[in-house]
Amino acid sequence: MNRMTDVAKSRDDTSPPRLRICLAASGGGHIRQLLDLEPVWSRHDYFFVSEDTALSRSIAEKHPSRFVSHFALGQARLGSPAHMLGGALRNFVESAKIMLAERPDILITTGAGAVFFSVLWARLLGAKVVMIESFARFHAPSVFGRMAAPFAHQKVVQSKELSSYWPDAAVFDPLRELETPRPEKKPFLFATVGAILPFDRLVAMVAEAQARGAIKEAVLIQVGVGGTSPSDIETVETLPFEEMQRHLREAEVVICHGGTGSLITALREGCRVVAVPRLFEYGEVYDDHQAEITGAFMERGYIEVANTADELVDALQRIRGRTPKAVTSDPVALIDHLRQLLSGWEAKLSRRKPAK
Known part of the structure; x- marks a missing residue:
């Protein structure tokens, strides 16, 4: 049992819910960050707002959830402004x-674009807003962060460098090394492209590395909805969150995209982790934040990074030659x-609300 589970179980489950809390995040690593904060929101009356992804659907099986349409400003940068505007309009109305139906007292968000209108509407309707800037941002704020910050009552950043942009933000660096025994591993390599989009370049790199003899383990690739599936490798489009976790517990080597949740x-x-960051120059992502996060993780000695099949072969050799952290x-x-x-907001809200 990990430390977060212990913390969650130690809360006072007999306490009645006092606040109506909206937990708003897009459907990948952003929403996983909210799950890590369960001891904060679980004793209250809460609901999630996210995009309709495999991870979000898994969460909806256990928690009250509402879905909104996907949109991101980066869609326009990738040549689809009409698609972005259509999604934004739907999202605006849905949010x-x-x-209006849920009327949250508090909204906690970890980003990104798909929940911006949820932040806007919640603030207009009187909710307190907590904006936690994505852990994928070490050096400069995200576009979502820049847009949402003016509406936030409390801002949280996860690197000291970002506090220069928002001096009033609270700073918390969450990374720490574990000293618990490593789970028993199998001769198994699991590759994952993440919960939202296909990533054919990563899949092709894994297939080529295996063909060149650099991968001896059994291989399973999660390719994303509509992703390319090599004929000689076992693949699956999506996986429930629990099954994804099981594969990660068993895998000796993981090759993943540069999303914080997967990493x-x-x-x-x-x-043993090798990351392949999605890159804007190939139209794989809306900006190069994955290159930023994987670079920071590699500097700390936690992962290897590869952008081509040749680099992947070399990275696999290096990662196998050292003790995993x-x-x-x-x-x-x-x-x-x-x-x-x-707690402070709760006390103020309780004084303002009429007694029943």
Whole structure:
């Protein structure tokens, strides 16, 4: 049992819910960050707002959830402005309906674009807003962060460098190395492109590395909806969150895209990790934040990074030659901060609300 599960189980489950909390995040690593904050929101009356992804659907099986249409400003940068505007209009209306129906007291968001209108509507309707800038941002704010910050009552960043942009933000660096025994591993390589989009370049790199004899283990690739599936490798489009975690517990080697959720989940299980960041120049992502996050993780000695099949072959050789580090995101300090923040708001809201 990990530390976060222990913390969650130790909360006072007999306490009645006092606040109506909206947990708003897009459907990949952003929403996983909110799951790590369960001790903050679980004792309250809460609901999730996210995009309709495999991970979000898994969450909806256990928690009250509402879905909004995907859109991101980066779609226009990739040549699809009409598609972006259509998604934004749908999202604007959907977000308004959700916030008018749910009327949250507090909205906590980890980004990104798909929940911006949820932030806007919640603030207009009187909710307190907590904006936690994505852990994928070490050096400069995200576009979502720049847009949402003016509406936030509390901003949280996860690197000291970002506090120069928002001096009033609270700073919490969550990364820490684990000293727990490494899970028993199998001769198994698991490759994952993440919960939202296909990533055919990563899939092709894995297939070529295997063909060149650089991969001896059994291989499974999660390719994303509509992703390319090599004929001689076992693939699956999507996986439920629990099954994804099982594969990560068992895998000796993990090759993943540069999303924080995939990286942290693999590192937490003591996997040898090679990351292939999605790059804007290939139209794989809306900006190069994955190159930023994977570079920061590699500087700390946690992962290897590859952008071509040749680099992947070399990275696999290097990662197999050293002792893997088990790393997790430890939000305990952030949880304590948010609990104190919500406690203060809770007291003020209780004085304003009429007695029943």
